[in-house]
Amino acid sequence: MVLDTGKNYSDPSQAAEAHGVRFISLLKISTDAGITGWSDIETQPHVGKSIVDAPSGGQIGFESLRAALLGEDPLERERLWQKMYRYLAYYGRQGAGMQMISGADIALWDIAGKALGQPICKLLGACYRDRVKAYASTLFRPTPDAMKAAVAEYLKHxxxxxxxxxxxxxxxLDLDIALVRAAREEAGPDIDLMVDGGWYGIAYADPFRPRPLRDWIRLVKALEELNVFWLEDFLHPDNYAGYAAVSEHTTTLRLAAGEQLAGYEAFERLAIEGRVDTLQPDLSRCGGITVGKQIADLVARRQINCVPHAWLTDLLKAASLHLNAYLMDSLYxxxxxxSASLLNHLCEESIPMVDGTVPVPTGPGLGVTVNERIVEQYRVL
Structure with missing residues (x-):
């Protein structure tokens, strides 16, 4: 289903908080036992809906998500993941196809937790923590003064x-450094600061945003002087060699990436070939909680970190908290x-932040309940 939040992405020249995505994609799976599972999915939802409802293409590989799941046992999550992957094989191994598989996988984990009366982290096999440190995920402001004002507001919260x-x-490059320096001056030495470079532009007039590796290497040195914790997602997602080249010039600064990758193999390449320190799977894009667990096991073996990308509603926030609970070493x-209230109030129970940390939900499944009255109010498809 598709929900309309009513606004487009913020103008980067304005000192404004991001509104959020224009549309939200929600997936609901119902069982004959009366148990439902939910997921939000950070994809273009009109495309996603077509993947759910597509008519049969006449053979395996050209089928819909609905055809893959109807009549199945929802507790057989691993078998169903493999079945979905094959049913959508010719168009779904990456992009929106994999994203809808990811959402279905999260919903199946939600169903399993509700059926067994356990939170998802228990089904994963480990709950190392009951709270996770939160970071405010926001847009760069266009001036140093606006950066300082934004930092002050987040500290206040x-x-x-x-x-x-x-x-x-x-x-x-000079403006980039000036903006980060202003944030550090306002934050002081004890607040963690991270930078998300963004590998493409957000202005329709110029969507490219090219920058040579040598300039990123110059920026890395300045960010280390300003004690920035990580630089994120600043190269094309598949530029593993580029990440490795920049990594050679870091000492304290970590490189983070992965929100637009899918499948375990891509994250293994990012860690080994790209020498990225912090993998950032979006559970609604990478293959769901099933693949997220594989990535968590990978970072444990390689003694690097995993911080799930989770910029959507409390459904994705809850799923990411359960993966954080499973991680042996969790950062954020x-x-x-x-500012989009629908993103933060889709569920009956909000997930609060207290003293800079957020609790892992303890209820069965994801541990949050979708407010279906809100869904019907904003639903457009």
Whole structure:
């Protein structure tokens, strides 16, 4: 189903909080036992709906998500993941196809937790923590003064970590450094600061945002002087060699990436070939919680980190908290601070932040309940 949030993405020249996505994609799976599972999916939802409802193409590989799941036992999550992957094989191994598989996988984990009366982290096999440090995930403001004002506001709300991304960042090296320096001056030395470079532009007039590797290497040195914790997603997602080249010039600064990748193999390449320190699977894009668990096991073996990308509603926030609970070493939960109230109030129970941390839900499944009255109010498809 598709929900309309009513606004487009913010103008990067304005000192404004991001509104959020224009449309939300929600997936609901119902069982004959009366148990339902939910997921939100960060994809173009009109495309996603067509993947759910597509008519049969006449053979395996050209089928719909609905055809893959109807009549199946929802507790056989691994078999159903493999079945969905094969039913959508010719068009779904990456992109929107994999994203809808991811959403279905999350919903199946939600169903399993509800059926067994356990939170998802228990089904994963480990709950190392009951709270996760949150970072405010927001846009770069266009001036140093606006950056300082934004930092002051997040500190007032209790955040101890802030990530600025996209917006005006990535076109003017001197301005980039000035904006980050202003944030550090306002935050002081004890607040974690992260930077999300963004690998493409957000202005329709110029969607490219190119920057040579040598300029990123120059920026890395400045970010280390400003004690930035990580630089995120600043190259094309498949440029593993580029990430490795920049990594050679880091000492304290971590490189983070992966929100637009799918499948375990891509994350293994990012860790080994790209030498990325922090993998960032979006559970609604990478293959769901099933693949997220594989990535969590990978980072444990390689002694690097995993911080799920989670910039959507409390459904994705809850799923990411369960993966954070399973991680042997957890750094952060990405906390969506966008102004779109629908993103933050889709569920009956909000997931609160207290003293800079967010609790892992303890209820069965995801541990949050979708407010279906809101769904019907904003539903367009």
């Amino acid at each position: 209790g955040f101890r970590a802030i990530k600025f991304g996209w917006g005006v960042f990535g076109r003017d 939960l990405e906390y969506n601070v966008s």
